Amino acid sequence: MRILLLEDDADIGAWTSKGLGAAGHVVDWIENGREALIAASTRDYDVLVFDRMVPDLDGLSALRTLRGARINTPMILLTALGAVEDRVEGLEAGADDYLSKPFAMSELLARITALSRRGRGEGDAPATKLSHRGLELDLLSQTCTCHGTAVPLNPKEFRLLEVLMRSKGRIQTRAMLLERVWDINFEPSTSVVETHMSRLRNKIEKPFDAEYIRTIRGSGYMFID
């Protein structure tokens, strides 16, 4: 994928572009908001990764300008630690996702992957059924069956499985799952995701002796394609 990275810190910029490059992406790294705005509006990128606080023109203003010009390339906004209200502001300005610094490379990669699929209209297809290797989710009746046997899931477990199945083959980090399944954007200090994940797996994997979900150490979870 072609990614435009706007980041003024030399170390973080080098580390990020190296990490993205190692994952097979082509990265243009720009340190200044105005140039990033020109690049984003003249060249074709799959994903934009903009830091909020950069010299000349900050990431948020650049984002607003782009969206104003109807350039809807998916964007991840990077912001300072703990800036709660920045998140809302960023999303309202038209950012597609949001990541606060410092972040793990795996988190950024997972979000970029998720975003590029969304940008191309995949994953969000209005399907009424999701199925894979005998596991079936009926989105209309909110029921789950595994090889024909009904599996009773509570609404949150159902939603968790749905999110994982929709992004099968791609990693969903803990933070992404917290946002998408439980709609919370802070880090709980208890093992919320682990608890619910183990319950879900006990219901869909244990009785059928199958492995649908894989734990990716240090990153998150992935529905096996």
Added chain:
Amino acid sequence: MQSTSAPSGARGICSLIKRLIRMSALRQAMALSLAFLVLLSIGGLVLDDIVTEEFRAETEADLREEFQQISAGFRRDGAFPREIDTAHVFSDRGIGYAVLLADGTVLGPVQPEAFDLRGFDILEGEALFEPEAYEALERIFELLDEDDSDSDGQPIAPQQELFDVEFEAEADLGWRIYAGPVLDGVLIVYAPGISAFGSDLTTVILFFVILLSLPAIVVGLIFGLRAQRRLNHIGAGFDRIADGDLSVRLAPARVRDDIDELTVRIDGATEKLAASIRQMSDFSANIAHDLRTPLTRLRLHLEESEQAEDPQAHSAAAIEQMDNIIAIFAAIQRIARLKGHDRRDGFRTFSLAAVAVQAHDIYEAVAQDAGQDLSLRVEEDASIQGDQSLVMQLLANLIENAIRHAGEGAVITLKVVGNVLSLSDTGPGIPEDERDRVLDPLYRLDRSRTTAGAGLGLAMVKAIADLHEADLQLMFGPGGVGLTVQVSFPPGMAPSKS
């Protein structure tokens, strides 16, 4: 030394004047007296005008009346007396008269002042009037003469008319003159005008204005100096506060006026400042303490990763410790932002019970895994104004706190009664004397020093509650066991009336 004393003295006076000008009380007193004097002057002028008008009307009426009487007397006699008896017509209003005969002879005129100067003499023509006044008088007579012989030859009786004549006599008087035809001559009746008194009235007003402004300035000066002394006292107190002495208290024992009220408020602010500085220094001490553990571990892992056989395990552990440190900083920053920011403009109306249900959904299983029971009771839902995701975080922090500290087998109950949210647990609770302090960032009970968590959960709960103007209470749980945290949100919007 001698040479510098003179300019410094001048400078001293200069600065004294500057200081006087800068006294707000003095300025107010001056402004007030100035406004008062201006109003008084305006009032005086208006009064002067009214009196003048009144006097004029009265004089005119008197002159007409006098004219009627005198002319009636002449008509009755059928001729003018060769000598005009001034005593006969002289009135206390100071009216005099003269007669101009058809052959040009002037009988009179008599000026009342003449009586004071020369007794009751009969004076004629220029004998009494200054030449200019006499000329003026003659012009009147000429006017009457012209009227007399009109263009068509018909003799027309001169109109009875009123004239103002500026007359520069000893007493500097203006005159009102009433003239009209009588027999074959013209009778002129005249009296001194208001200008005789008018000039006096202006002087009197001016005199009072000056007389009144002096005490106004003096009183203003006294008040100004007194206020200045009190302000100096407050200013000196502020200087000490700025120097870091937060024990300064400025309010007098008895609060008498608005300046005293101001000092009371300053004292309140100083107290709050002292409290928050105390909290801040506790806070920094606690940060140092809480960061020491993860930092030490981080250092160990990094050190060992160099020689260890499995460096990856150590760097993973190092990242974990780093994440702990980042989490502490993120929480501190969130609290600081919540405290410093006014986010109320982002508030929406939402159901408190809905948030509680969501929190219960998330944590029921977590509590179960910890061997605890988390139950939810909604007795009455309410709509509140706020930031839903922050209220969610408040609730999550409370529940996580309970899960972490209440111990295995504890029963945790989440309750919504209207706009009051409460969470009770059957754990060890918090001693009464520490309940206020656990809301401070990073404050931790001694016994929980060993458990995980940074001691920021309740501080964030407090910050979120404060942002929502909600009342936060820590108390014994039901039956005096454990802990109940109660958050009472301000009554939101009433259920929509439609």
